[in-house]
Every structure is written in C-alpha cells, then in structure tokens.
Amino acid sequence: MxxxxxxxxxxxxxxxxxxxxxxxxxxxxxxxxxxxxxxxxxxxxxxxxxxxxxxxxxxxxxxxxxxxEADFRARARAFRDAFSDQAGWDVYYAGKAFLCTTVARWIVEEGLCLDVCSNGELSVAIRAGVDPARIGYHGNNKTVPELARALDLGVGRIVVDSFHEIERLAALVEQTGKRARVMVRVTAGVEAHTHEFIATAHEDQKFGFSITSGDAFEAVRRVLAAPGLELLGLHSHIGSQIFDSAGFEVAARRVLALHARIISELGVEPPEMDLGGGFGIAYTTQDDPSTPERLAAEMLAIVARECSDLGIAAPRLSIEPGRAIAGxxxxxxxxxxxxxxxxxxxxxxxxxxxxxxxxxxxxxxxxxxxxxxxxxxxxxxxxxxxxxxxxxxxxxxxxxxxxxxxxxxxxxxxxxxxxxxxxxxxxxxxxxxxxxxxxxxxxxxxxxxxxxxxxxxxxxxxxxxxxxxx
The missing domain is CATH 2.40.37.10 (Lyase, Ornithine Decarboxylase; Chain A, domain 1)
Structure with missing residues (x-):
C-alpha cells in the first residue's frame, strides 16, 4: 500500500x-x-x-x-559493554550522526573510538583531544591534502574507497616515508530494508568496491602491492535504520568469503574486519529496534558460524554505531x-x-x-x-x-x-x-x-x- x-x-x-x-x-x-x-x-x-x-x-x-548527557553516555557504554567488553570488538562512534568537541570527549571517556568522514570532523576530533590512533577516516573522495593530513596526524585507519585513492595514498607514503593503515571498503550486494538513499551496500551507488565484479579483490591486491600501505582488512556497511541482523548475516557471509579468498590466493591474513553500523532507533510506535546486547550476540554468532564454515580464524571485528547512540x-x-x-x-x-x-x-x-x-x-x-x-x-x-x-x-x-x-x-x-x-x-x-x-x-x-x- x-x-x-x-x-x-x-x-x-x-x-x-x-x-x-x-x-x-x-x-x-x-x-x-x-x-x-x-x-x-x-x-x-x-x-x-x-x-x-x-x-x-x-x-x-x-x-x-x-x-x-546521561542517556548519550549510557547508550555509548551499552555498545562498548556488549561489543568491546564481551565480544572483543572495537566500537567506533560514527561522528557523522552528530559531532562536537564535547561529544567527542564523551565518546573517548566512555571507551569508544571515533569514525570521521571529512576534514572538518577530523578537526573537531583533534580539537577535542582524541588520540588520532583511535580515529578511523572514511569518505569516498578524500583529497591529497586530506590524506596527507591524516598521515601526518597518525590516524589509526584510513578506509579507502576507490582505485584513485589507493594511488594517492601510495604516492604520499612514498614521498613522506610514513605508513598508512588501510581498510578496503567493499559493497556486499546487500540492500538493507530502509530508504533507497540510505541503503549503501547494493551495487549501484558511489561507495566502495564491488565484491561481485572483482573490484574489491583487485583493490586488496593493489594495497598489498604498495610499499607503505598496511592492509588491516575489509570494511562493509549495508545501510541505516536497520532493525535486525538478517542483512548483516548475508553481508558477513560475502565479506568473510572474500577475506578467505585473500588468505588462500594472496597468502595474507588481514587482521581486522569492520561490519559498519546502521542500527535503527525508534522514531515512532511502528519502530522496534534491537538492543546492543542482542545485536552483539547475533552478530558474534553469525561471524563464528561463517568462519567455521570457511575454515578460517575470525578477524578482529569492529562496528560503527552513530544514530543508535546519538539519536x-x-x-x-x-x-x-x-x-x-x-x-x-x-x-x-x-x-x-x-x-x-x-x-x-x-x-x-x-x-x-x-x-x-x-x-x-x-x-x-x-x-x-x-x-x-x-x-x-x-x-x-x-x-x-x-x-x-x-x-x-x-x-x-x-x-x-x-x-x-x-x-x-x-x-x-x-x-x-x-x-x-x-x-x-x-x-x-x-x-x-x-x-x-x-x-x-x-x-x-x-x-x-x-x-x-x-
């Protein structure tokens, strides 16, 4: 209807x-x-x-x-406790949801890392005193000056989103002698049950490298071939305002299959993997969001099962809640x-x-x-x-x-x-x-x-x- x-x-x-x-x-x-x-x-x-x-x-x-403030901090702690303390995952607060220096400090005080996706968000994080090693840097069109600043600050991980960006980053590390810790954003071909404009893992959109087309595997190969680029692992994000783990299950299966292929064909075992965020909240009585505890249990079981089926060890996992904390x-x-x-x-x-x-x-x-x-x-x-x-x-x-x-x-x-x-x-x-x-x-x-x-x-x-x- x-x-x-x-x-x-x-x-x-x-x-x-x-x-x-x-x-x-x-x-x-x-x-x-x-x-x-x-x-x-x-x-x-x-x-x-x-x-x-x-x-x-x-x-x-x-x-x-x-x-x-008490509610914001409690929601941040709930994700930290469920995913970091119990499951051993890293929790990155997605700053794009809402960020200011005070909130950035709260995030650090509650034991979370911080994800930024622009030079401005990075500036807020640095002004707030966030340790750059605890920052992840997203973005589908990061410029050379932006990448150079991230390298100079020692940002903990840079999520690359295009072949051009891999080339830019490789040239910068060669010029500066610095190393860049890199995650490769992939599209798993999963369309979350959400609005078209905020479902980000299907093929026809601007983010990431397609697993289906082979671009994702080629991106990994190029990162590994570039001196000074350290491959941390794969990054996947399937959308926003998601209420159950079904979409994550399909995405995890496809991303972990690519992870296993990297091990078998390239002889490298990436130590990490990020399954993104997008956890939903209740805006009206029609919404029934999950809890961090239930999400952690379900996602941990999904990863354990898929890794067992593939015969591989589970990488260190991370997630990126933003709306679910700030909203x-x-x-x-x-x-x-x-x-x-x-x-x-x-x-x-x-x-x-x-x-x-x-x-x-x-x-x-x-x-x-x-x-x-x-x-x-x-x-x-x-x-x-x-x-x-x-x-x-x-x-x-x-x-x-x-x-x-x-x-x-x-x-x-x-x-x-x-x-x-x-x-x-x-x-x-x-x-x-x-x-x-x-x-x-x-x-x-x-x-x-x-x-x-x-x-x-x-x-x-x-x-x-x-x-x-x-």
Missing part, C-alpha cells in the same frame, strides 16, 4: 497512517521514543535531564536541540506560532501546527520521508486528541517536521512542542535555508543545562558574505 502523494487525508478511507493509534491520553509520553530521563511533571511540562523545558526555553530560546538522546523543542485548519477534498480537514524551526533544523522528513513523533511540552491538557501536522516556517510546502501526530485539540500559539529522536543527523544536516539561524545544542544533566554548541547569530550568518563586510 502506497501513501497518497498529497498525504493521508487524500487517500480513500484513510484516517492517518495505520500504525498511528489514537492515544488515550495526549499528555502521556511513549517512553521508548524518548531519552531515559525524559518525563512529564505535574504541570504536564516535559523534563529532560532534570531540566524543565519551559525554563530552558525561557533562558535559551527556541528552537533548541536538548541533549540528555534517542536528543529532542528538539519548538514554540508554536500559528495553528491553521485547512479544508481538504471530500470534506476532510487538516490542522497545521507551525513552529519556529523546520527543515533547516530537521531535513530528514523532507529528504527521506522520515516519520517523527511529538508531544505538547509546556502544559497539561484535558482537550481531546487532534490529528495534526507539525510544520516549519520555511517557504517550502515540503517543510514538514512531523507528518501526522495526535496533539491536544487546544494546541495554541505560545505552546511548546517537543520532537524526540532528533540527535542523529538533524544538527549535522542542518542548514541556513531562508537564512535561518541554526539552533543551539544544549546538554542537560542533573538539573543543569549547558550550551555545547551555541545558537548562530546574524553576525555568523553575515561573516562569510563579503559584500556585508564593513
């Missing part, structure tokens, strides 16, 4: 998406969608990390990303500006709740057709539930934050609305569309709120506009 392009109200017989149920109490939180400390107080206001969001907005304004730890709080009821075809009506943010601080709804939830965050309401659409303030009809959600029917200008699950990719992919100013990231813990990324100002906005320089 496909949704009508104009929305649920235009589809015959539709009353909102089938998974969205009318709540018994619009004041109640669906707890597993929120960070661990989030709850409603007696006034019905949302409290995160011991901070009443009414007080946070009064001091810092809205829109604002509210990051639950649920953060909510975005907005202030309602207008509420508008619109008549639709067939007598249906839709209520638009406009907030002081939108696609500039959360592009995922427009980009991926992503679903989000929301709650009234500033007061208790006795009004019945109203199916509404939470939208932004930008000049785009696709500027939607939450496509469909039941909010109290008395929702009004001045109310606060909070959206959970916005810690991954929302701030990272934010923009200045319509010359909007990016919101701050405010960490909350034990009743204290502190700014870890400040709100942009008009001075920031005009700083790069050379015509505005006085």
């Amino acid at each position: 496909h949704a009508h392009e104009a929305g649920w109200a235009h589809a015959q017989g539709a009353r909102g998406p089938s998974w969205l149920q009318v709540p018994e109490d619009t004041n109640a939180l669906v707890q597993h969608l929120w960070s661990s400390t989030a709850h409603k107080n007696d006034d019905g206001a949302l409290v995160v990390g011991g901070v009443d969001l009414r007080d946070l907005v009064a001091e810092h304004g809205s829109a604002a990303y509210v990051l639950d 649920p730890s953060t909510c975005t709080v907005y202030e309602v500006g207008t509420v508008k009821e619109v008549a639709l075809d067939g007598g249906a009506r839709r209520t638009y709740v406009s907030v002081d943010g939108g696609m500039s601080d959360n592009i995922r709804t427009a980009l991926y057709d992503a679903d989000y939830s929301a709650t009234l965050a500033s007061r208790r309401s006795d009004a019945p539930p109203l199916l509404a659409r939470v939208v932004g303030r930008h000049c785009e009809s696709g500027d939607i934050v939450v496509k469909d959600e039941f909010l109290p029917a008395d929702i009004a200008p001045g109310d606060l609305v909070a959206v959970p699950g916005t810690g991954a990719y929302c701030r990272s992919m934010s923009s200045n569309y319509n010359h909007a100013l990016r919101p701050p990231v405010i960490a909350v813990r034990d009743g204290v709120a502190r700014i870890i990324v400040r709100r942009e100002t008009e001075d920031d906005l005009l700083a790069t506009d050379m015509g505005a320089v006085q």
Whole structure:
C-alpha cells in the first residue's frame, strides 16, 4: 500500500497512517521514543535531564536541540559493554550522526573510538583531544591534502574507497616515508530494508568496491602491492535504520568469503574486519529496534558460524554505531506560532501546527520521508486528541517536521512542542535555508543545562558574505 502523494487525508478511507493509534491520553509520553530521563511533571511540562523545558526555553530560546548527557553516555557504554567488553570488538562512534568537541570527549571517556568522514570532523576530533590512533577516516573522495593530513596526524585507519585513492595514498607514503593503515571498503550486494538513499551496500551507488565484479579483490591486491600501505582488512556497511541482523548475516557471509579468498590466493591474513553500523532507533510506535546486547550476540554468532564454515580464524571485528547512540538522546523543542485548519477534498480537514524551526533544523522528513513523533511540552491538557501536522516556517510546502501526530485539540500559539529522536543527523544536516539561524545544542544533566554548541547569530550568518563586510 502506497501513501497518497498529497498525504493521508487524500487517500480513500484513510484516517492517518495505520500504525498511528489514537492515544488515550495526549499528555502521556511513549517512553521508548524518548531519552531515559525524559518525563512529564505535574504541570504536564516535559523534563529532560532534570531540566524543565519551559525554563530552558525561557533562558535559551527556541528552537533548541536538548541533549540528555546521561542517556548519550549510557547508550555509548551499552555498545562498548556488549561489543568491546564481551565480544572483543572495537566500537567506533560514527561522528557523522552528530559531532562536537564535547561529544567527542564523551565518546573517548566512555571507551569508544571515533569514525570521521571529512576534514572538518577530523578537526573537531583533534580539537577535542582524541588520540588520532583511535580515529578511523572514511569518505569516498578524500583529497591529497586530506590524506596527507591524516598521515601526518597518525590516524589509526584510513578506509579507502576507490582505485584513485589507493594511488594517492601510495604516492604520499612514498614521498613522506610514513605508513598508512588501510581498510578496503567493499559493497556486499546487500540492500538493507530502509530508504533507497540510505541503503549503501547494493551495487549501484558511489561507495566502495564491488565484491561481485572483482573490484574489491583487485583493490586488496593493489594495497598489498604498495610499499607503505598496511592492509588491516575489509570494511562493509549495508545501510541505516536497520532493525535486525538478517542483512548483516548475508553481508558477513560475502565479506568473510572474500577475506578467505585473500588468505588462500594472496597468502595474507588481514587482521581486522569492520561490519559498519546502521542500527535503527525508534522514531515512532511502528519502530522496534534491537538492543546492543542482542545485536552483539547475533552478530558474534553469525561471524563464528561463517568462519567455521570457511575454515578460517575470525578477524578482529569492529562496528560503527552513530544514530543508535546519538539519536534517542536528543529532542528538539519548538514554540508554536500559528495553528491553521485547512479544508481538504471530500470534506476532510487538516490542522497545521507551525513552529519556529523546520527543515533547516530537521531535513530528514523532507529528504527521506522520515516519520517523527511529538508531544505538547509546556502544559497539561484535558482537550481531546487532534490529528495534526507539525510544520516549519520555511517557504517550502515540503517543510514538514512531523507528518501526522495526535496533539491536544487546544494546541495554541505560545505552546511548546517537543520532537524526540532528533540527535542523529538533524544538527549535522542542518542548514541556513531562508537564512535561518541554526539552533543551539544544549546538554542537560542533573538539573543543569549547558550550551555545547551555541545558537548562530546574524553576525555568523553575515561573516562569510563579503559584500556585508564593513
């Protein structure tokens, strides 16, 4: 069943998406969608990390990303404990989900490594004091200066993604006399059950070397033939927002078969392998994510079984959770500006709740057709539930934050609305569309709120506009 392009109200017989149920109490939180400390107080206001969001907005304004530090750290520790302590795997936090110097320090303090995929992310890591040996560097088009900087800093592993990159890196190590520890990114031909644009292991896409075509084996051969390049192993990533280990099982089988072929035909046993990340989180009640413990047990069993069948020793494994750590730890709080009821075809009506943010601080709804939830965050309401659409303030009809959600029917200008699950990719992919100013990231813990990324100002906005320089 496909949704009508104009929305649920235009589809015959539709009353909102089938998974969205009318709540018994619009004041109640669906707890597993929120960070661990989030709850409603007696006034019905949302409290995160011991901070009443009414007080946070009064001091810092809205829109604002509210990051639950205790929750973030606990999720990082859960992956460390499940994969590193129990399974002996390395855990790299995928910085692309959300990265700032404070978060980078948290990651190190909780015993994780860090994965970056740009020179800017590398700069944040170095500014935060992350040991370069604990950094992995991704990217499908790393430039010569970027590779040279990674070599100079002593980055722990560089994930090569093309024959051109192998040539660039080989030339650099020859010129500098340094060594580069390299992983070869491969595409295993597995398409995760996710949105087309975030499924990254099928053949027709920009990342990695195809196992099927033989490019992956040739890439390994070229790395081994290049003096100064040290082959760590193979790297595979099958996509994002994945809820079970079935896709990893197929990918592991194909990647380990290539690993075994390298041993038998090239006489080299790569010491490591990375199976990527992409572990899903709950954005709405339709999502049922796994736990780090269950993922670790299932993935360890998969690797052990495949290695046994191939008659090879298991390499040292690593994974790269990002969304699964950062995503649920953060909510975005907005202030309602207008509420508008619109008549639709067939007598249906839709209520638009406009907030002081939108696609500039959360592009995922427009980009991926992503679903989000929301709650009234500033007061208790006795009004019945109203199916509404939470939208932004930008000049785009696709500027939607939450496509469909039941909010109290008395929702009004001045109310606060909070959206959970916005810690991954929302701030990272934010923009200045319509010359909007990016919101701050405010960490909350034990009743204290502190700014870890400040709100942009008009001075920031005009700083790069050379015509505005006085």
